Amino acid sequence: MENPFELLNERLKRIETLLENIYNQRIIPETGDVSPKIMTTKTVATYLNVSPSTIYKMTSSREIPHSKRGKILYFDKKEIDEWVLKNKRLTNQDIDDLAKEYIRKNPLKFH
Numbered sequence: 001m002e003n004p005f006e007l008l009n010e011r012l013k014r015i016e017t018l019l020e021n022i023y024n025q026r027i028i029p030e031t032g033d034v035s036p037k038i039m040t041t042k043t044v045a046t047y048l049n050v051s052p053s054t055i056y057k058m059t060s061s062r063e064i065p066h067s068k069r070g071k072i073l074y075f076d077k078k079e080i081d082e083w084v085l086k087n088k089r090l091t092n093q094d095i096d097d098l099a100k101e102y103i104r105k106n107p108l109k110f111h
Contacts, residue, residue, distance in 0.1 A: 037076070037077055037078075038074050038075070038076060038077070039074070039075045039076075039077055039080070040072070040073070040074065040075075041055050041056065041073050041075075043075075044075040044080060047077075047080070048080070048084070055073075056073075059073055064080070064083060065079040065080065065083055
């Protein structure tokens with residue numbers, strides 16, 4: 001027969017996991033977004049598809065925007081989205097458009 005305390009502990013862990021999932025999937029009223037507005041290290045790691053240790057490395061080197069209260073790190077979803085999009089790779093069309101705009105603003109002058 002299994003230890004009743006182990007069974008209780010197992011059930012409590014499952015309940016805790018379910019509650020954390022519900023909390024992390026709450027809807028942000030102004031956007032209808034199902035992602036949390038404020039994320040923890042674990043949540044942002046899942047959101048970015050990296051390990052929590054990668055997130056810790058990025059925070060210690062100040063690569064990723066975050067806040068800290070005590071020992072807990074917090075991440076604003078909007079700031080994380082903006083940070084991810086700042087590293088956008090230009091398409092060939094983007095590069096062509098930038099070159100044309102530069103040439104238009106800085107025409108060659110022959111003497």
